[in-house]
Amino acid sequence: xxxxxxxxxxxxxxxxxxxxxxxxxxxxxxxxxxxxxxxxxxxxxxxxxxxxxxxxxxxxxxxxxxxxxxxxxxxxxxxxxxxxxxxxxxxxxxxxxxxxxxxxxxxxxxxxxxxxxxxxxxxxxxxxxxxxxxxxxxxxxxxxxxxxxxxxxxxxxxxxxxxxxxxxxxxxxxxxxxxxxxxxxxxxxxxxxxxxxxxxxxxxxxxxxxxxxxxxxxxxxxxxxxxxxxxxxxxxxxxxxxxxxxxxxxxxxxxxxxxxxxxxxxxxxxxxxxxxxxxxxxxxxxxxxxxxxxxxxxxxxxxxxxxxxxxxxxxxxxxxxxxxxxxxxxxxxxxxxxxxxxxxxxxxxxxxxxxxxxxxxxxxxxxxxxxxxxxxxxxxxx
Numbered sequence: 001x002x003x004x005x006x007x008x009x010x011x012x013x014x015x016x017x018x019x020x021x022x023x024x025x026x027x028x029x030x031x032x033x034x035x036x037x038x039x040x041x042x043x044x045x046x047x048x049x050x051x052x053x054x055x056x057x058x059x060x061x062x063x064x065x066x067x068x069x070x071x072x073x074x075x076x077x078x079x080x081x082x083x084x085x086x087x088x089x090x091x092x093x094x095x096x097x098x099x100x101x102x103x104x105x106x107x108x109x110x111x112x113x114x115x116x117x118x119x120x121x122x123x124x125x126x127x128x129x130x131x132x133x134x135x136x137x138x139x140x141x142x143x144x145x146x147x148x149x150x151x152x153x154x155x156x157x158x159x160x161x162x163x164x165x166x167x168x169x170x171x172x173x174x175x176x177x178x179x180x181x182x183x184x185x186x187x188x189x190x191x192x193x194x195x196x197x198x199x200x201x202x203x204x205x206x207x208x209x210x211x212x213x214x215x216x217x218x219x220x221x222x223x224x225x226x227x228x229x230x231x232x233x234x235x236x237x238x239x240x241x242x243x244x245x246x247x248x249x250x251x252x253x254x255x256x257x258x259x260x261x262x263x264x265x266x267x268x269x270x271x272x273x274x275x276x277x278x279x280x281x282x283x284x285x286x287x288x289x290x291x292x293x294x295x296x297x298x299x300x301x302x303x304x305x306x307x308x309x310x311x312x313x314x315x316x317x318x319x320x321x322x323x324x325x326x327x328x329x330x331x332x333x334x335x336x337x338x339x340x341x342x343x344x345x346x347x348x349x350x351x352x353x354x355x356x357x358x359x360x361x362x363x364x365x366x367x368x369x370x371x372x373x374x375x376x377x378x379x380x381x382x
Contacts, residue, residue, distance in 0.1 A: 010356035089130035155223030162218035191296030201264025205304035
């Protein structure tokens with residue numbers, strides 16, 4: 001069986017490495033996705049364990065269509081009762097990059113019509129459409145005249161781990177947070193800090209990684225649970241196997257912010273995730289504090305451009321660079337900036353640059369090796 005794991009732009013490589021670590025086969029990097037093969041147990045495991053996947057799709061049909069009639073007929077003939085019954089609610093998630101099918105809303109409507117007509121004609125009763133919490137999500141992707149129909153096994157995006165009920169301004173997507181930690185190659189044991197933690201996403205994802213806790217540990221439901229093929233015993237097996245790999249970690253993880261109300265939000269989210277005893281929460285001003293450590297990893301998502309208004313983003317970024325240079329020698333640092341921000345204002349030479357998207361905002365992830373005792377290496381402007 002073939003599957004497609006969707007992800008955010010810039011995280012395709014790290015997602016492929018995750019899949020490889022679980023010994024998945026036929027791994028191929030695509031645009032904002034990685035394809036792989038396996039069985040339904042592998043599908044369950046991908047949903048429960050992958051940290052950088054947003055959705056896991058299972059393609060069920062691929063065909064050419066030159067008109068809405070051809071689209072309707074091909075959708076109608078898929079044989080939907082193999083996958084779910086008429087009692088389930090459905091939702092069509094459509095995307096189209098085509099001169100033939102220019103309006104995704106119309107494409108989704110024709111797909112819905114074909115499915116409900118199929119059930120009505122065969123069983124005299126049809127499934128209902130549910131936009132916000134459907135049992136079954138059908139993914140329709142059109143490029144020119146090529147159509148791929150998939151079942152979305154995840155339902156709600158996998159970044160919705162089940163712990164973040166509270167958010168501050170412009171929260172970072174959980175999948176991106178996990179991806180950047182994995183990209184940093186943090187060893188899961190050394191000191192880790194986010195000095196501008198917001199709702200706590202980065203430190204919480206670091207705790208998931210350090211303890212080898214599955215990303216879906218606190219999540220209750222997935223769309224594949226409503227499929228006719230769902231095997232509850234296999235699902236329980238996947239969870240038990242993954243949960244047996246959870247460990248106690250030696251890592252020291254600090255979640256800090258200057259705003260006490262933001263720390264309260266982060267603490268509540270960490271409590272939902274089960275990590276309040278593992279993460280150290282501090283009300284602290286990054287620019288007037290020190291870690292007290294000789295080495296470690298610092299990753300943070302400072303205010304930037306469209307996200308939060310800073311009067312002089314250049315001076316703000318320059319202050320961040322100076323602080324890292326003077327107080328975090330020996331650390332590896334990762335920072336997220338808006339793509340249009342002047343990265344040179346940080347004043348440090350980056351060892352890694354990755355274009356990413358935080359929601360609709362195009363950003364740049366910059367990584368720095370802050371070598372001890374070598375100001376020549378850290379003073380070179382990017």
